[in-house]
Amino acid sequence: MGYLGEQIPKLGFGLMRLPMLGEDVDIGQTKEMVDRFLNAGFTYFDTAFGYIGGKSELAIGEALVKRYPRESYQLATKLPAWADAKNAQEAKDMLTTSLKRTGAGYFDFYLLHNLGAGRTRFFDEYGIWDYVQEQKAKGVLKHVGFSFHDKAEVLEEILQAHPEMEFVQLQINYADWESDAIQSRACYEVARKYDKPVIIMEPVKGGLLAQPPEPVQKVLKAADPKASCASWALRFAASLPGLITVLSGMSGLSQMDDNLRTFAGFKPLDGADAKVVEQARKTLEAIPAIPCTNCRYCVKGCPMEINIPGVFKAANSLSVYGNLESAKGNYGFETREGNKASACIACGQCESVCPQHIEIIEALRTAVENFE
Known part of the structure; x- marks a missing residue:
């Protein structure tokens, strides 16, 4: 028996950085991106209540939900109880709003958004853990998990307290793999310890690894002059076991096409490739920076x-x-x-x-x- 999401294609469309026309989402280009993504065999879309001030959920309703059979894709969104909600009812109403904006009827993957630090307490105080399980029992939510930004020990505390959570979404990329602040590797290992499948966010670190510093680019281009720097970052993330998918926040057709090329006939990193990425990571690490260890x-x-x-x-x-x-x-x-x-x-x-x-x-x- 496989794990949750094992059969989902390993490139997910992150909808936080959609193409814009002034203050509005470029719906025409977004539709074209959705079409190319689905036509290439990929199916996972990730938005959130607060992305682009709510415009992301509205846009995916127009570009995806109204145009394709509901069973042909997976749609995820997130509830940020710590943001804007003044009480439990306002926090719970975020789900109702997300359903209305998208018109999706249900969400395949629903996430408590950005747990960690002082944010987790809002989900406790507002009773959100029980609320999402109630909605899951009604069929409004198919699978429930959370996204996370904090230390590995905090992640372990949450997973111990809430074993009902089905998956976790973590920031993982080669730049943050050994970071004391982000702890990509340590958090991933905790998720594996508790048998939780992982959705990877920020595999290209918000686009920074698409154009890393020149010394890092030289390392990657020497190994494969034709491969984009972003493709190395995506392959690093997607080569990890136990993944549901790897989210890429694409904001234009060129980024979409580059990512689709990377995942067409996807090849995990082999031993030689892994050494190249490790060299790139160490080169990045060697660039002068404030030597803060986050001891606080x-x-x-x-x-x-x-x-x-x-x-x-x-x-x-x-x-x-x-x-x-x-x-x-x-x-x-x-x-x-x-x-x-x-x-x-x-x-x-x-x-x-x-x-x-x-x-x-x-x-x-x-x-x-x-x-x-």
């Missing part, structure tokens, strides 16, 4: 409650990948629940306890210049 000693006594490791994560994204827009997005996410780097009063408490002896105050000043 600096945070415990910060009078301004600045998420210093989060600020450094964004700063390192900028220094390694050179993508200011992406790094600013990271910075906004990391400082969303507390003060920004500009709140620093230069008291020096953080520097007095930093095991890596980082010049934190100066690094925060640089972050202010770059991101605020």
Whole structure:
């Protein structure tokens, strides 16, 4: 007997970064992307209540649900109880809204969105764990799981507390595989330990691994001049066992076509390929960055409650990948629940306890210049 999702093709269409025409989704191009995706034999679509302010769910209703038989694809969406919902009823109503926007009738895969850190408690307080099981019993939801952004030990705690969860969605890519902050490998290993099939998100790290730093590109192009850098990242992710699918957030036809080429007659990484990717990872790792290990000693006594490791994560994204827009997005996410780097009063408490002896105050000043 196979595992849940074993027969689903291993490229999934992530609907977070759809092509846009001004403030609206480009429905014409989205329809063409949906057509190419399905015609190539792929069937998994992933959206969320909050993607593009709800426009993603509306768009996939137009481009997919209204145009294809419901049984010919799998549609996933997510419930973010920690965002915008002021009480349990508002959180539960998100499912009703998602069903109305998409017109799908039911969701094949339904996810509690972005568990970890301080966000998990909202699902506990609002009774969402029981609610989704009730909806599953009614046939509104076929399979229920969650997406996750936190440490492996936190993932294990959730899986121990909620064995009824059928699958997990994790950020996995070769850049984050050994990351102390993301812990891709460690989280994947926890999911395997508990026999939960995995959906992979961010396999190309939000597009950063499609155009990695020049030294990394040289490693990949030397091994295969014809292969795109994105294809190496996707093959790394899709070569892991126990997957439901690998989501790629495609925002145009060229990205769709490149991904379809990668997965046409898909070949997992062999031994030589794995060595190339490991060389690329180590090359990326060697690019100078703030040597923060996310021990969080600096945070415990910060009078301004600045998420210093989060600020450094964004700063390192900028220094390694050179993508200011992406790094600013990271910075906004990391400082969303507390003060920004500009709140620093230069008291020096953080520097007095930093095991890596980082010049934190100066690094925060640089972050202010770059991101605020």
